[in-house]
Structure formats: structure tokens, C-alpha cells
Amino acid sequence: MKAASTFLFDLVKTLTKSQKRYIKIQAGTKEKDYIALLDALLLLKTYDEEQFIKKNKEANFIKHFSVNKLYLYELILKSISNFGEKKIENKIFQKISSANLLVEKGLFQAAINELKKGKNLATKYELFEMQIMIYGVEKKLLFNRQFKKNDAFSIQQIYNHETHILEQLSNSNEYWFLAQKIFQFQLKFQKIQTEEQEKYIEDIIQSPKMQSISLATNFKSKIYYYQANATYQFILGNIEEAYKFNKQFLDLLEEQPIFLKLYSQRYLSTFNNMLIDSLIIGKFDILIEGINRLVLIPKRKEFKTIKNIESRIFRQRFLLLLNWSLRQQEFEKVLEWIPEIEKGLKLYGNEVEKHHRITFYYLISYLLFQSKYYDQALKWNNFILNTIKEDVVKEIFNFSRVLNLLIHYELGNYSLLESLLQSTPKYLKARRNIYATEKALFRFFNKILNIINKKEKQEIINKFKKEVSNLYEIQKEKRVFNYLDLRYWINTY
Numbered sequence: 001m002k003a004a005s006t007f008l009f010d011l012v013k014t015l016t017k018s019q020k021r022y023i024k025i026q027a028g029t030k031e032k033d034y035i036a037l038l039d040a041l042l043l044l045k046t047y048d049e050e051q052f053i054k055k056n057k058e059a060n061f062i063k064h065f066s067v068n069k070l071y072l073y074e075l076i077l078k079s080i081s082n083f084g085e086k087k088i089e090n091k092i093f094q095k096i097s098s099a100n101l102l103v104e105k106g107l108f109q110a111a112i113n114e115l116k117k118g119k120n121l122a123t124k125y126e127l128f129e130m131q132i133m134i135y136g137v138e139k140k141l142l143f144n145r146q147f148k149k150n151d152a153f154s155i156q157q158i159y160n161h162e163t164h165i166l167e168q169l170s171n172s173n174e175y176w177f178l179a180q181k182i183f184q185f186q187l188k189f190q191k192i193q194t195e196e197q198e199k200y201i202e203d204i205i206q207s208p209k210m211q212s213i214s215l216a217t218n219f220k221s222k223i224y225y226y227q228a229n230a231t232y233q234f235i236l237g238n239i240e241e242a243y244k245f246n247k248q249f250l251d252l253l254e255e256q257p258i259f260l261k262l263y264s265q266r267y268l269s270t271f272n273n274m275l276i277d278s279l280i281i282g283k284f285d286i287l288i289e290g291i292n293r294l295v296l297i298p299k300r301k302e303f304k305t306i307k308n309i310e311s312r313i314f315r316q317r318f319l320l321l322l323n324w325s326l327r328q329q330e331f332e333k334v335l336e337w338i339p340e341i342e343k344g345l346k347l348y349g350n351e352v353e354k355h356h357r358i359t360f361y362y363l364i365s366y367l368l369f370q371s372k373y374y375d376q377a378l379k380w381n382n383f384i385l386n387t388i389k390e391d392v393v394k395e396i397f398n399f400s401r402v403l404n405l406l407i408h409y410e411l412g413n414y415s416l417l418e419s420l421l422q423s424t425p426k427y428l429k430a431r432r433n434i435y436a437t438e439k440a441l442f443r444f445f446n447k448i449l450n451i452i453n454k455k456e457k458q459e460i461i462n463k464f465k466k467e468v469s470n471l472y473e474i475q476k477e478k479r480v481f482n483y484l485d486l487r488y489w490i491n492t493y
Helices: 007-012 017-027 033-042 049-055 065-082 088-104 108-124 128-143 152-189 195-205 219-236 239-255 264-280 284-294 309-327 331-351 354-370 374-385 394-411 414-429 436-448 454-472 475-483 486-490
Strands: none
Touching: 007 033, 007 065, 017 033, 017 065, 033 065, 088 108, 088 128, 108 128, 128 152, 152 195, 152 219, 152 394, 195 219, 219 239, 219 264, 239 264, 264 284, 264 309, 284 309, 309 331, 309 354, 331 354, 354 374, 354 394, 354 486, 374 394, 394 414, 394 436, 394 475, 414 436, 436 454, 436 475, 454 475, 454 486, 475 486
């Protein structure tokens, strides 16, 4: 049997308090079955249609359940589209719809006026897809014999403009395609780990369009160019270069503020990336100033239409603070942030995407581990280990297994550790090459678990300290120390 769709439930759970209130006002004061259905859905955390129908079998909305579901779904979509400030694209689309309606009614001059308004907006913001739709309506007008401006000049003008727009669409589409390939690679693998991956990413970035900003013939293409190159440099570990590309992207938007509202989400993401770059390369003055600016962004009008803006600022702020405390080796600062982070993760739920949630778990666990709060560190690390699908930030899943060994060693769970020393290398080997530093750690645990004499233990520890120090100097091993600074840990012994 085909599973029931959760489209309506998923849509209902995205509604803000203001949107819920607006929908109910639109429905009127008279009791409505579909509003009762809305209230019932709002009470749920998860949706099982069969159980939902059984639980509400006495409710009126169940009698015509399919009809009420469909009506409520369409009402919500319509209400949201009319709610609050319209996006620029929606304003243009409304003009196109109005023009189409006027053409059908034979009111051609009125249609022209609506199209002109839409075209001005679409041209101003380089919304080429919308311009194509506008010219589609103009063609309808030209084919109508009653329209007096049906002449060769108008035909030629539409042809020339539409050809230009199609060229611009092709340009931005190619930049979009190349950029998305890089973004998806970074999301899945974070860093290049094999020669095959290196060849894949190099083939993308060596494309002529990714080598020269001059080939980006419109604003959107330039955005893709800067973001893709910044991501590529970050993947390679060239953080100074990534910072420069991100800064150029932000400068591009700030120099042309009319685009800031249109690309506010991209601005926010890139601003966050620039702050991460600042953290890594030690530009702490920029980082501090940037975090202070970040918390004020929800109050700026250009960012009012960003979905889940509060949850995004929460996520970006605390991930930056956690990484900063890690960089400064001020590990215990995490203790003062955990209550607010827990509150935010609970409050915003799935608004904090899975890969960010996993990153939160790992950073908190690692900071607690370095602060010697091992029980709490295990709790947060288990959130990762108990995640069924390892479909994002796979590198974190890998290093969380290694961190798990360290936590159980400190907790004195030696019998469990012996078992983990068998399963963990197998787990890692099935997913990637095992780093020399990880192999050294496995050898260290296998040796020290079988030693009782304190003097011999200390000799093993001292030898491992020297080995870790030497491994840190090897470029290929740097990645391990970014996730697990074994030098700091072992030097506490």
C-alpha cells in the first residue's frame, strides 16, 4: 500500500505564529472543519495518518478527510503567498498573471501597463527567467490583430531582447552547474581524500568560466563564480584565498545594494563563511566584530524575508563561538554555552539542518572531552554514533569513532575499549584510508591496556608523545589534529 503523503503536515509545521493567526482570520469566525484539522495537526510532533484518523474518528473533519486536507493545503499556500511583504519575484509574477488576465478580456493597453511594471522590476534585478515569461505575454499581444503595435520593429525588438536574455540564462546556468558540483562535493566529503576526488574537483575548477570573472556576464553568474572559488579554496585548505573570494562576494553585494534583498540568504551564508575564514587565519578582530554584526542581522529589513532567520543566526553564532574557544584552547567555555545551545536545538528543531546539528554534537563533545568532563562528552558523542544515516559530514562520523576510543579510555572502560579497537579500524578502513596518526593511537592503546607497571606505562606515554609531535609536522596528518589534537591530550599525562 502506498504510504500517505505528509505534505500537509510538513507544511503546517513550518507555519509561524503570525501565519497561523492570519490563516484563521482569513477563514472567518464561523467554525470550519478544515481549521479544526489545522489545530489537530499543530498538536502533533510526527505524522502517522492511520493513527491520526483513529485518534480523531469522532471529529467532523474526518467525515470528508481527503477534501478537508486538500482545501486546507491550498488555503495555507494561498494565505502564505498573500501574507506580509511579497518577494520581488512574487510581485513580478503577480504583474504577469494580471497581464494574462487582461489579455483574455481584450484589455490590451491595461495589459501593456502591467507588463511594463513587471519588466522594469525584472530588468532591474536581472531576473531573466521572469523576463522570458513577460516576453511570452508580449508575443500574445503581438499575435492579436487588434493590437495596434503589431509591427516589424516590435517583433525584432522582442526577438533581440529574448535572445540576449537566453544568452544570460545560459551563462548563469553554466556557472550554477559548476558551482553546485563543488558545493555538493564539499558537503559530502569536506576535503579531498583520494586522487580520484582531486581529479574530479580540478576538472571543475579548471573550466574557463571558473578561471575568469570576465566571463560572468551577469550578477548571478558573478555570485556563483565567487562562491564556487571560495569553496574550492576552502576544500584545498587555502583559507587566505577563500577569505579573499568571500570578501569579494560581499563587496559585490554591498556595492550594488539593490541586489542585497534579493540575495540576502547568500549574503548571510557567505558572511558566515568569511567569519569562519577569519577564525582559521587568526583575524580575530574581524571575527569579534562580525559576530556582533551577526546577531543584529534579523533586525535589518533586507533580511526580514529569510526563512528561519532566528535559527540560522543561532546556529552560526554558536558554531563560531565553539570553534573560537577550540582555537584558543579555552575548552571550558562550552559549559556556559551548553544550556543555551540545548535550548536552541530544542526550540528550532529541524530548522537546524542535520549536518549542522551533527557538527554541534561533535564540537561540544570534543570540548567537554578536553575539559575532562568525560561522561558529558560521551553523551554528546553518542548523539552522532546513534545516528542511523551517515549521509552528511561523513568526516565527522569517522572522527567521532576515534573520539569514542579516547572517551572510553578516560572513563576506564577498558573491556569495551578492547572491543572498539577491533571494530573501529574496520569501520574506518571501509570508508577511507586510515591516517598514520590514527594507527599510532590504536597501537598506543593496544600496548598500554596490557601494562600494569606505572614506570612502563609512562615510558609508553612518553614515546607516544614524541611520535604524536613528529606526526603533527607531516602535512597529510594535519587533518587529524584539526579534529583531535592528540598533542594537547597526551601532554596532560
